[in-house]
Amino acid sequence: MAGSGDITVWINSPGGDCVAAAQIYNMLMDYKGNVTVKIDGIAASAASVIAMAGTKVLMSPVSMMMIHNPMTVTFGDSGEMQKAIDMLASVKDSIINAYEIKTGLSRTKLSHLMDAETWMDANKAVELGFADEIMQRTATDEVDVPQVSMLYSKANVVNSLMDKVAAKCAIKSEPTRKTKADDLMDRLNLIKNWR
Template sequence: MTIRIDVKGPIISNDEAWIYEWFEIEATCPKTVTSKLLEANGEDVTVYINSPGGYVDEGSEIYTELKNYSGHVEVQIVGLAASAASVIAMAGDKVKISPTAQIMIHNASMGYRGDHRDMEKAAEILKVTDRAIVNAYVIKSGMSEEELLGKMADETWMGAQKALEYKFVDEIMFMDNAIKLTASSSPNMIPPKVINSLRNGFPNKADPNLVTQDNLKEMLTHFKKDFLEETKMNNEKPNEPKATVTAEKPQIRFIF
């Protein structure tokens, strides 16, 4: 029996997954994939990808779990495999792409603040991150690191036939030659500002007396404006939203 694993929506952290579930926004975190692999227990798995990308570290974790899996892993890119999701796609023993699907690779980005020394350090961190990410593409395609880093810097979009030409995939599904199609990526990640507000204002999600329809509506009314405004701004950008460092919970998130 083949086990199905969906990598759909943004790639997020385990501790943010419950927030996406609240909003009924499809997303993928490492623990979901790990649970499916444990369930498969060595049986063949097929990973279906349609994702605009997300956090670098979580994408790397999912990639590593799939590469370490003892059974056969087939990846099918059914929509978009962009950014961190493109890294995950490289984990397949066999990678297929729909003739209407696309892959996108680009440099990592992050939100940061500080003086000029902090900015220089941030730039170096991003360079190191790009050189870590590129290894997944090198292993799969056989292209040189230098050439792939150039394609990442240029933000390269690949249709099915180009992905096959570059050896990012092994096969185009349903047909021998892919047609050229165009579309745009519209990531739907919840802005960090909203996530932090939810955590601070509604921390005990496990208490059944706290999570009721009435107080959930009240809470969502409070955060609705922030959520809609932030999401609108992020969706107007061509790439994933850059993460921010907040005073309430200092953190650095690489968006890829």
């Protein structure tokens, strides 16, 4: 913080402690100069929160970003479990704050993306507002970057697979035949008389 001028932060991290990420995020947000974040590998979990502090966020065309719900390990009775659930809900709200400021997406949309453990390639991250640009070669080496975007959701993949399994395993019911009450009585009497 004693320095001056613009800085560049390179991120290639699977994430980690969300409290540490919050402190790094806050330090970068408080920095007086421009903060350019460059994601050259992955910015997953807590690392995605740090990335949101960039004045400008650039992603390599081969990089990924992943967002998901916070996690913890807890031991104890139901009261301790409820405290952990409440704490995770508060942590999720604080993470959504960072995503909302950067992307402008609604809190509900961001919550759903986190619930689904969402993986984004560079194009999808730019499309959703998590990143501003895709890193390019210098002006002398202009290249076309593919405009295909990818969004991977673990929940959507599992649901799709379950739908396909259910369709394959479906038991086709026979059309029901209407039986008259008199026919049933005749059968019942036949069984009684057979003894």
